[in-house]
Amino acid sequence: MRRRILTGVLFGLAMLAPGLAHADIDVDTKVALDTLWVLVAGFLVFWMNAGFAMLESGLCQAKNAVNILAKNFIVFAASSISFWVVGFGLMFGDGTPFVGLSGFLLGGADNSPAMGDAYAGVFGSLSWTGVPLYAKFFFQLVFAATAATIVSGVVAERIKFGSFVLFSFVLVAFIYPIGGHWIWGGGWLGSMGMLDFAGSTVVHSVGGWAALAGVLLLGPRAGKYRSDGSVRPIPGHNMSSATLGTLILWLGWFGFNPGSTMAADPGAIASIALNTNMAAAAGCLAATVTAWLLLGKPDLSMILNGTLAGLVAITAPCSNVTLGSSVVIGLIAGVLVVYAVLFFDRIRIDDPVGALSVHLVNGVFGTLAVGLFDAGGGGLFFGGGIEKTMTQVIGIAAVGALTFFLSLAVWFLLKVTVGIRVTPDEESEGLDIGEHGIEAYPGFQTHQEMGSAVR
C-alpha cells in the first residue's frame, strides 16, 4: 500500500532532516501546496513523452523517424482516453485485492481533497494524498502513458502503426492497471508489504515485460543478425535528438520520483530529488567506464542509457535509501545496462534503443534494491533480514508474469488478425513512406538514396 510506503518515507526522512514538523500548516494551505506540487510534477512527467520521442527516434534510422515520432506522440493521446474510461477505475477504484471495480470514467462518489478517515468515495486507495481527484488522475495518467511509451522503442522499425496503437490502448486500459492495482491500488502485493515508491515495477518493468512479449512474436529487424552469427550494428540517425531526449527524461524524473510523494513535504521531496540525481549521475559514469573498458570507446548511447538505468533503478527505492546507497544503486545500474545490451544481442532479441536493458532489467533491479538498501530498518544490508527482499521478489515475479502473459496473448491476437509486422519491402524502404506517406527529412540527401543503405 502506498500509505505504508509514505510512512516509511517520513520515518526515513525524519532521520535525514530533523526538525521538520507539519502540524501547523492549515488544511487549505496544505491542499493548495500539495496540488501545486503534484501538478508541476505531473507536467514534468508529461514532458517525458518528448524525451522518449527524441531518444527513440534518434536511436533509430532516419527512414523510420516519422513512424516512431507518430507512435510516441499518439500513445499519450490514446492513453489519456483509455485510462480515463477504464484504466484508472481498474487500478485505483475500490474492488477486490486483484482488481478495482469502480470509478470508471472518473464516476462515483469522491470527496477529495478530504483524506484519511475523512475520505468518502470509491478511490480509497488514493486517500493517503490530499489533492483534488482531478490532480490524482492527471498524475497517475502521465505515469500510465509512460509504460506504453517504453514498448514503442523496443518494437521500433518493424511494427505496424495501427497494431501498436491498439496494443497501447489495451495495455493502458487493462494490463498496466491490474498490475498497478496489486501494488498501489489496495491489492494483495501492497498488503503483503511490497514497496515500489515511484514505479520501478509498476511502470518500468511492466513496460519492459509488455515489450518483451511483443518482440518475441515480432522478431528482429531484417539483417540485424547475420547468418554467420555476427551482429550488424544499426546506428541511430540523430545523436543530437537522443541526447536531448535523455536530458528531457532526466528532468522529467524530477517529477516522477519526488512527485510521487503527492505532497509538498519539503524534507521528502528534497531528499528524493537528490537521490534521483545522484543515481543518474552514478549510472552515467559507471556505464561510461564500463563501455570504455569493454568496447574501447566511451560510446554515447551507452552514456545515455547508463543514466536512464540509474534513474529507473532508483525509482522504487528513492524514498527509503540514503544518499550513499543511491550512488551505489546507480553505479550497479550503469554496469548492468551495458552487459544487458550485449546480452540481449547475444540471445538475438533485437531492441533498437536498449529499452529492455534500461527499463526491464533495471526496473527489476531497482525493485529488488528496496529490499537490499532500505534504510528504515528492513533492508538486507541495513540490519534487516531477507524477508523484505523476498517480498520484493514475489512482487517482481507476480507482476512480471501477469504482464508478460497477458501481453503475449494480446500481441498474439493482433498477429493472427490484423498482423503486427510491416512487409519486408516496407521495412527496407522505411516505415515513414509505407505507414505515413511522408519522410522525416525530405530536404536532405541520405545514404540510402545514394544506394548505400547499409554502411
Place this chain on the structure above:
Amino acid sequence: MRRRILTGVLFGLAMLAPGLAHADIDVDTKVALDTLWVLVAGFLVFWMNAGFAMLESGLCQAKNAVNILAKNFIVFAASSISFWVVGFGLMFGDGTPFVGLSGFLLGGADNSPAMGDAYAGVFGSLSWTGVPLYAKFFFQLVFAATAATIVSGVVAERIKFGSFVLFSFVLVAFIYPIGGHWIWGGGWLGSMGMLDFAGSTVVHSVGGWAALAGVLLLGPRAGKYRSDGSVRPIPGHNMSSATLGTLILWLGWFGFNPGSTMAADPGAIASIALNTNMAAAAGCLAATVTAWLLLGKPDLSMILNGTLAGLVAITAPCSNVTLGSSVVIGLIAGVLVVYAVLFFDRIRIDDPVGALSVHLVNGVFGTLAVGLFDAGGGGLFFGGGIEKTMTQVIGIAAVGALTFFLSLAVWFLLKVTVGIRVTPDEESEGLDIGEHGIEAYPGFQTHQEMGSAVR
C-alpha cells in the same frame, strides 16, 4: 470582465470539487502561493516560444529554417519591449471601454498584490488577482508574444525579416492590446458578459486574423498553386523538430490555461489542467482518424495540428465545462482542423504550417464553445438559452473585424513602403542566405544543391 469569468469558474468548480474553501489561508501565504503559480505558469507559456520555433521551422523547408527560427526568436524580444512601453497600458490600464489610457512603461500608482476593493492603482482590470504587478505583467507579456508568433508561421518562407519584426512590434504594442482590452481589460465586451477564459479569441484568433490579413497581401509561395489548379505539396524539412515543438506547446498549455486562474486554487487548476489535456488528446485522435479516412494515411502533421486544434479550442471554455464536454470539444476541433487545412488550400490561401486552421478556425470555435457547453447554467446545451452564445458571436466578430482591418492597414503600409515580400530569386534560393547570410545546416548535402529543389 475577467472577474466575472473567475466567479463563473469558482461556481462551476464548486460542483466538481466539493469541500474546498480558502477562507482559512492567510493573505501573505496566499500571495506567495499565487505568485509561485503565476510565475511557473508564465515560464511554461514562455517555453511555448521554443514550441512555435521548432514546429514552424520543422514544417517549412530547410532553406528557410534560419529565417523562421530568427523570426520566432526575436519576436519575443520585440514583444517584451513593446508590451512594456505601450501594450500593457492600452490593454489593462484604466481608460475607456474601448482602450486603456494609463500605466505605460508600467508607470502609475499600483498597490498590488492588494486586490478587490483594497486595490488602488491604474490597473483596476487586474485587481481580481492578488499577485505583485510584475508577476501580472510577466504573465500577460508571454500571452501577448504568443499572438505575434502565430503570425510568423502563416507568412513563412516569403516574408521580409525586417517587415515581420516591424509588424510584430505594432501588433503587440497596439492591435492585440485593444482587442484584449475589450474582453479582459475592463472593456465593452467583457461588460456585455463575453467569456474567454484563457484566450481562444484574445490570443489565438487574434493571431490568426492578423496573419490572414498579411497573407492576403503577401500571396502564396511561388509554385504552391499550379496553373492546372492542382496544389503542390511542400513537405516540412524536419518532422522531428515539428513533433518536439508540438509537445513543447502541449506542455506550455498547462501554463496557458490553468495559469489563467492567476491563483493557486487547487480545484480550479487541477480541473482546467485535465480539461486541457483531454481536449488535446481527443483532438489528436480525431484528426488522426479524419486524416486516415480522407487522405489514406495517418499523416503526422495532421496528428500534430489536431492536438493543437484541441488545445486552442479548449482555451476559452476550459474553466466552465465538464470533462466530458472537453473531450467533445477536442473531437470537434480535431475534425475541423483537417477540413480547414484542405479548405484553405482550395481557396489558395497558402499557410505553410496550418496555423490559420489551428489558431483562427479553432480560436473562433473555442470561443463559441463557451456559449454552447457552459456547465454553469448558461450553455445552450446545458439548459441555457441562445443568449450566451450570441454574446460570444458578437465578441468573435467585433475582435475579428478590429484585428483584421487594423492588421490589413499595417501590412498595406509596410507593403507600399519597405515592402513585405522577398525577391523571387531570394525565395527560390532560400531566405537564409538572402536575409541572414547563413544556412541552417551547412554541413549537410541537400536535394536543392543536387539540382532537385522540387522533389
Place this chain on the structure above:
Amino acid sequence: MRRRILTGVLFGLAMLAPGLAHADIDVDTKVALDTLWVLVAGFLVFWMNAGFAMLESGLCQAKNAVNILAKNFIVFAASSISFWVVGFGLMFGDGTPFVGLSGFLLGGADNSPAMGDAYAGVFGSLSWTGVPLYAKFFFQLVFAATAATIVSGVVAERIKFGSFVLFSFVLVAFIYPIGGHWIWGGGWLGSMGMLDFAGSTVVHSVGGWAALAGVLLLGPRAGKYRSDGSVRPIPGHNMSSATLGTLILWLGWFGFNPGSTMAADPGAIASIALNTNMAAAAGCLAATVTAWLLLGKPDLSMILNGTLAGLVAITAPCSNVTLGSSVVIGLIAGVLVVYAVLFFDRIRIDDPVGALSVHLVNGVFGTLAVGLFDAGGGGLFFGGGIEKTMTQVIGIAAVGALTFFLSLAVWFLLKVTVGIRVTPDEESEGLDIGEHGIEAYPGFQTHQEMGSAVR
C-alpha cells in the same frame, strides 16, 4: 555575504512592491513554499544542461557533434559526484575566509531548515535560507555544473574527451568552490561587501576564465586563422539546435536568477524574473541591430549570443536594479558581445561558440553593473559614490586571477601528462569517430564525405 545581498534585495523591492509583509506566514508553511520554489528553480537550472548541449553542438561542425554532446552530458554527472564529495564543503562549509573546511560528502551537523540564529551546523554561510540541506545542495550543484559546461564550448572541436572530463572534475571540486567561497561562502570578498546575486562572477566569468586558460594552451582549430591574416568562418552545423538551446537557456535563467532568492518571496521573485527577461530581450535586440550594422545581416548566432549576453550581465545585479536599468544593462551587453566576438577573432583566440564573449566579458560587465546601477543607494549612477564599484572591481580581479592561474596550472599538468589536444588527423576527420567511434548523423550525406569539407 549572500545574507547581506538579500537584505539589499528586500530593501530594494520594498520600494517596488509596497504592502508585502511576511510576518504572518507560519514557519512550516514557509519552509514548504520555499523548498517548492528552490526545487522547481533548481530543475530549471538543471535543464540548462540541455540548453548548453544543443547550443554548443549546434554551433560546431557535424563531425564533432557526438563529442560535444557527450562532453556536455557527462560534465553534469561528473560535477554531481565531485561537488558532493569535495566542492560543496570547500564552498559553503565553515572554515577560513579563504576556503571552507567542513561538510565534505554532506557530512557534519546541520539542522536545516532552521535558519538564522536558530541554525546549528557546519554550513553557516547558507543559514540565511530556510530549506532542507538537500535542497540547498541540489540548487548549488546545478550552479556548479554550469561553470564547467561553459568551458566545454570554448575548447570544442579539438579537446581530448578524457582530459576535458578530468578538468571538469577538478574545476567543480576545487577551483569553482574556492572562488565561490570568497563571495558566497562566508569568505573575504563577501565580507568586503562584494555583491553577485546569482553569479555573473561566481559562475559565468569563472567558467570563462577557466576556459580562457585552456584555450591559450590548446590553440585554435586547424585552419581557423589563415597565414594571410584572414579568419576562416566555420559555420555551426545545426542552427535549429542552437536556437532551441538558447531558448532552453533563457527558460533556465528563470530558475537561475529568481531562484537565487532561495525563498518564495513574491515581490522579489516577480521582480527578478522580469528584470531577467527584459535584459535578455534588450540584449537580443541590441545584438541584432549591432550585427546588422557591422556585418550587413541580422546574423542568427549573434541574435542568440546577444540574448545570452543580456542574461549573463543581469545575473549579478538582477535583485538590486530597476526595470529600466535592466533594459540598459541588456542593451550594453548586446553591443558588447558582438564586438567581443570580433575582438577574440582578431587576437586569434578561437572560441567556436562565442562563450568567452558571452560568459567572460558579460560576466565581468554584469558584476561591474551592480556597482553602477544599484538602486538601493550605493550605485554610482544612483547617488552612490565610486566605493561600491571599486569593491566589485576588486572582486572581479581577485576571482579572475584565482581561477585563471589555477586553471592554467591544471591545464598545463594535463597537457604535459595525458595531453589535451587530439591529433591533427583526428581533428580533420572529426572527433566523433576518433573519440567515440560513432557519428552523430550516420544516415545523412555530408559535404565532408563529398570531398568538400571546407566550403
